[in-house]
Amino acid sequence: EAQVTQNPRYLITVTGKKLTVTCSQNMNHEYMSWYRQDPGLGLRQIYYSMNVEVTDKGDVPEGYKVSRKEKRNFPLILESPSPNQTSLYFCASSSWTSGVYEQYFGPGTRLTVT
Amino acid sequence: GIQVEQSPPDLILQEGANSTLRCNFSDSVNNLQWFHQNPWGQLINLFYIPSGTKQNGRLSATTVATERYSLLYISSSQTTDSGVYFCAVGVRFGNEKLTFGTGTRLTIIP
Numbered sequence: 169e170a171q172v173t174q175n176p177r178y179l180i181t182v183t184g185k186k187l188t189v190t191c192s193q194n195m196n197h198e199y200m201s202w203y204r205q206d207p208g209l210g211l212r213q214i215y216y217s218m219n220v221e222v223t224d225k226g227d228v229p230e231g232y233k234v235s236r237k238e239k240r241n242f243p244l245i246l247e248s249p250s251p252n253q254t255s256l257y258f259c260a261s262s263s264w265t266s267g268v269y270e271q272y273f274g275p276g277t278r279l280t281v282t
Numbered sequence: 283g284i285q286v287e288q289s290p291p292d293l294i295l296q297e298g299a300n301s302t303l304r305c306n307f308s309d310s311v312n313n314l315q316w317f318h319q320n321p322w323g324q325l326i327n328l329f330y331i332p333s334g335t336k337q338n339g340r341l342s343a344t345t346v347a348t349e350r351y352s353l354l355y356i357s358s359s360q361t362t363d364s365g366v367y368f369c370a371v372g373v374r375f376g377n378e379k380l381t382f383g384t385g386t387r388l389t390i391i392p
Contacts, residue, residue, distance in 0.1 A: 199378040210368060210384040218378065226379060227283065258325060262378065271315070273325035 170195050174259050174274035181249055182282055189244045189277050191259030195270075199262045200242040201226070202234065204255040205276075211258065217242055249281040284309045286371055288383035295359055296391055303354040303386045305369035313372030313380065314345050316354050320365040328354070328367075359390045 172193045181187055193200065201216040203226075213226030215234040223234050231253055233245040242261075246253060256278050262271035285308035295301055307314075316328040329336050329343040331352065336343055340360075345352040356363055366387050370380040 201378055201380070203382075208384065211370070211382040213380055213382075216378045216380075224379065227381060256323070260325075262327075269330040271327040271330075273327075276323055 170272060172259055172261050172272045172274040174257075174277050176277060177275065178278050180280045180282065183250055184248050187246050187249060187279075189246075189257060189259075189279070191242045191244065191274060192240050193242075193261035193272070194240065195261060195263065195272065196239065197261035197263035197270075197272075198239075200236065201260045201262075202232070202242070202244045203258045203260065204228065204253075205258065206255050214244070214257075249279075251281050253279065254281050255279060284311070284371060284373060284381050286369060286381055286383035288367075288369060288386050290386060291384070292387045292389075294389045294391065297359055297361060299359050299390075301356045301359060301388065303356075303367050303388075305352040305354070305371075305383055307350050307352075307369075307371045309350070309373060311347065311350075311371040311373055313374070314352055315370045315380070316343055316352070317368045317370065318363075318365055319368065319385075320362075356388075359388075361390045361392055364388055364390045 175190045202214040203211040212228045217223045217236040259274040287306045314332045331343045331345045333347045340357045342355045366385040368385045370382040
C-alpha cells in the first residue's frame with residue numbers, strides 16, 4: 169500500500185528542546201515536502217526536496233532544518249523550538265510516473281511547544 | 283511572491299446541489315493543484331491542472347492560465363464532499379515549491 173508515514177503523530181514539548189519529526193514514503197518518489205497548517209492561514213510550505221541531497225526553502229523555513237540523505241526519508245528538525253512553531257505539520261511526497269502526477273500526504277503531526 | 287485567493291471562504295449546500303469553487307492567482311503558473319482536506323484532517327490531491335480541463339467522477343476542474351484563475355466544480359454533492367478545498371500554485375514547471383490559498387470550507391447538509 170502506497171503511504172507516507174510521519175512520527176510522532178502528537179508531540180508536546182518545551183521551548184528550546186531539539187526535536188525531529190520523521191517522514192518516510194514507500195513509493196520511490198523524487199519529491200518530498202514539509203508544510204505547516206495554522207488556522208486562517210492554510211498550508212504553508214516549509215522546505216521541499218527535489219531528490220536526494222537536493223533541498224530548498226519554501227515560504228516559511230525559519231527555525232527549521234531538513235535533510236534528504238535517502239530517497240525515502242525526509243526528516244524535519246527543530247533545533248530550538250519556540251511556541252510560534254506550535255502547529256499541525258504535514259509531509260508529502262510526489263512524482264511523475266508514466267506521465268501521471270501523483271501526490272500523497274502523511275497523516276499529520278500535531279506539535280505543541282510550551 | 284505569488285498571491286493565491288480562493289472564494290468563497292465558506293459554502294453550505296444541501297446534498298445533491300452543485301458548487302463552483304474559484305482560485306485566483308497573481309502571476310503566471312506552471313503548476314496548479316487542487317486538494318481536499320476531510321473533516322478528519324486527511325489531505326488528498328484531487329487534480330494537477332496548470333491549464334485546461336480535467337474530470338474525475340463528479341469533480342472537474344478548469345484552469346484558464348491566461349486569465350489567472352482556476353475553477354473546481356462539484357456536482358451532485360454528497361456529505362463526504364464536506365471539508366476544506368485548497369488550491370496551490372507553483373511558478374516553475376517540475377519545481378515542487380507551492381503556495382497555497384487559504385481554502386474554501388464546504389459543508390454539505392443531508
